[in-house]
Amino acid sequence: MSVEDQYDFIWKVVLVGDSGVGKTNLLSRFTRNEFNAESKTTIGVEFATRNVQIRGKTVRAQIWDTAGQERYRAITSVYYRGAVGALVLYDITKPQSFENLDKWVSELKEHADPSVCIMIVGNKTDLKTQRVVSSEEGRTLAEKYHYSFIETSALDASNVVEAFNNLLVDIFKIQTESDKSDSTSRIVPHDNKGQDNHGNQCGC
Template sequence: MNEEMNGGGVGNEEEYAPEKIDYVFKVVVIGDSAVGKSQILSRFAKNEFCLDSKSTIGVEFQTRTVTIKTKVIKAQIWDTAGQERYRAVTSAYYRGALGSMLVYDISKRQSFDSLARWVEELRANADNSIVIMLVGNKADLVDQRAVPTEDAVEFAKEQGLFFAETSALSGDNVDKAFFKLLEEIYGAMCKKSLESANGAEHLTALKGSKIDVIAGSDFETSEMKKLSTCSC
């Protein structure tokens, strides 16, 4: 895993000519309003954090190009608004997404309790092989924690999700979470291509291996079952 370029919006592609980009991965960031989706994206794409950030209206996207397993991958990350009144607008943007970052606020239990509904909506609108990373944001608010890490790990196990706790404010684990998501998308794509080449007509799910939960320094690292990957 190796970062090569950092960009936002249309991106700054000086180091990579268009023909040198091997893959473009569309990722959607979803979750309730005010959980820090836009801040996580801004931290990953531009290494910025805005203290007076306003709620996203509709959909915005930013890009960052990275190198994963020798392949140049352009991550096109869509920031979908969490407000209910925009749900009908943003649902169309699930189509074509290879991965999703599902975000809740560790200091707001309600944002965690909404996750099952978000997972249901995501799986109803996205491809059934989409890779999902569950993210507990605002891990820096230790004294205000309302969602125990164990609860999130259990939910991730039940739903077959990857899991990380992050802090967009400090930047802790943000890159790790995005890189893990992109690596798993790449692995799933490799597996799908391999099975297709071997004559598999229907790939409905990827199952099998274990991964490490991406943990912060203040809690233990665990393992959970998740999608199998391949090297290609």
């Protein structure tokens, strides 16, 4: 068994949000350190994995990229099941994607486990001159729901590792304290090889 196949926990994390907010590239940046400017719209669901070290334990994060278009929502809703964490994304240059966060949070609450750990993510901070949604607006919305908040850029990698690691540390705290952790997850491991990182705690 290779080092990549050895882990203490395996957790499903979903990326949700409108089409075009950067979910696929955020996933690629975190799991493969890649960015594709010509990335195509996700059809259905894709996923990749990365191993992370948290408090002496190896966590395999299995991250699912769900399509954001309305016509796929009936299909992708089933993939919320079993998720212990979620990054809810919006594009800081597209106010509609920010306004739709309420819809995505409601969908998560409907389909995911009640204890799912959620983080609000404002993506594409590299587009500074095109920003429409302020950091304060994003933080205020996250505080309304009592969720964590962070802004990222998949293009220049700003805060991408921090976003995932902070969420995973929050999940670790919830799962271990409530004795709900399950190292024999029903999800089939993926072949992508991840690198280990230490997360910093961020309020959930």
